Amino acid sequence: MSAATSPTERRVSARIGAISESATLAVDAKAKALKAAGRPVIGFGAGEPDFPTPDYIVDAAAAACRDPKYHRYTPAGGLPELKKAIAEKTLRDSGYEVDPSQILVTNGGKQAIYEAFAAVLDPGDEVIVPAPYWTTYPESIRLAGGVPVEVVADETTGYRVSVEQLEAARTEKTKVVLFVSPSNPTGSVYTEAETEAIGRWAVEHGLWVLTDEIYEHLVYGDAVSVSLPALLPELRDKCIVVNGVAKTYAMTGWRVGWIVGPKDVIKAATNLQSHATSNVANVSQVAALAAVSGDLDAVAEMRKAFDRRRQTMVKMLSEIDGVICPTPEGAFYAYPSVKGLLGKEIRGKRPQSSVELAELILEEAEVAVVPGEAFGTPGYLRLSYALGDEDLVEGVSRIQKLLAEARD
Structure with missing residues (x-):
């Protein structure tokens, strides 16, 4: 043989x-x-x-199908007009002012998460992952060469981890802490005080934070979704935000997400995407442009x-x-x-x-x-x-x- x-x-x-x-x-x-x-x-x-998906978004996509300029390659990092609109939406919804050069448009939130981790992790770097966690987070970390370190919360705390738990999990290899609020799979939402405490702890120890804000508009009762980099400007140089149109606008199948972060990280992630997939489908990007530029009705x-x-x-x-x-x-x-x-x-x-x-x-x-x-x-x-x-x-x-x- x-x-x-x-x-x-x-x-x-x-x-x-x-x-x-x-x-x-x-x-x-x-x-x-x-x-x-x-x-x-x-x-x-x-x-x-x-x-x-709302009609006005579908109509924008249909018009894009007939426009020859969208039949060709476009910049790997995203349509300039969409990146500008995402920056405006981020300021409108989160109070976080960013430049379009700090944005990378991705093929959905999953690609955004993987590319964000890939851009900052070296082999062996640890990422603190609060559990219960969405299934994709640990896999993306491992694919990027990192090591997920789980910190478990249960129903007695509303599935929210404490700073004390995070500190107990921190080692000399810890580079990133994952922060997700509102959460998949639990629906938990951290209070502003809890969010600020976690952010200040990360700043104190020089850690990166990857925060997933995909469910930012789906909160109920008295709960409020708070954006970490808007709350703590001192965190912005080491904070990466992942977001997208999937949940807010019922666009899961359109596959448009994005990363907001420091310019050097966005440049590195854009380089990666330029070889992995190139640009997100232009029709989907135009649909996303209509979504983020419109109201939240x-x-x-x-x-x-x-x-x-x-x-x-x-x-x-x-x-x-x-x-x-x-x-x-x-x-x-x-x-x-x-x-x-x-x-x-x-x-x-x-x-x-x-x-x-x-x-x-x-x-x-x-x-x-x-x-x-x-x-x-x-x-x-x-x-x-x-x-x-x-x-x-x-x-x-x-x-x-x-x-x-x-x-x-």
Whole structure:
């Protein structure tokens, strides 16, 4: 047998082979496959609004399709007019004044996150990652050569980590701290005082902060989304902001995100993108230009619906014995603890983990949820309430009925 066909040959690189599939997308794909096969599955897995992209944004994209200037390559870092509009939007919404040269337009938020980490991390650099975390963060850090260091918060603190926890995790190798508010998967929102305390701690120790503001406009009740670099100007030289149009304008499929940061970091990330993908699709960029240049009326209507669904979901989940469901203050997810149900008998099975419980719920109730293992915290489930009111009530009702059968 030749060396080329040796059974010990590594066909996929260790770096890429170590990447886990996106758990949230996997659950969504399985739910859609079952629905296509005729099963009445209701999916709580996908993190995307169920609303269509507003008409004025679609109209702008349609016009761009017919304009020959958008049929060609454009600057790798983004259309100049879009970067200018993002700078104006950042000042309008966050109170953070930036120059267009501090902005890189990316193919969605995921590319923004990876390129931001790639621009500042060297092999072995540590990144403090509050958990529960969105599944992509640790993978992006590892791909960039960094080492994610998890700091876990639970329902007793509203899933918010403290400065004391962050300090306990800091080592001489710590270079970046990740800050996400509002949070996916928990919906937690840090107060202004908590946000300032974390920012001052980062400044004190000379750390970089990567802050993901993708859910900035989806907050409820008295919660307020605060932008770290706007709050603490002294942090700006070591702060990278990730954002995009996906959640605010129901544009998940358009794939437009961006990075805001110091000019040298943005230049480095732009160089990377120039070789990885070149420019974001021009039609999508023109759609994003219409979105960020317009008002926030569309998101206000979506937020009303999300708020209504949020309250319904929390009420219904909290009625289940063994489930503890804090009320999310932002984004569009509930993150209930189901530890009180693990090990109990449900239809002849005794799920020992939230993975097994999620599988049981899918099999027996035909409802798709994402287990907490995907977010670094076993014993929880994530349910998105970005779906129609009727489906939401029907789906949670099925879960209620199934879990009511739990016995010791």
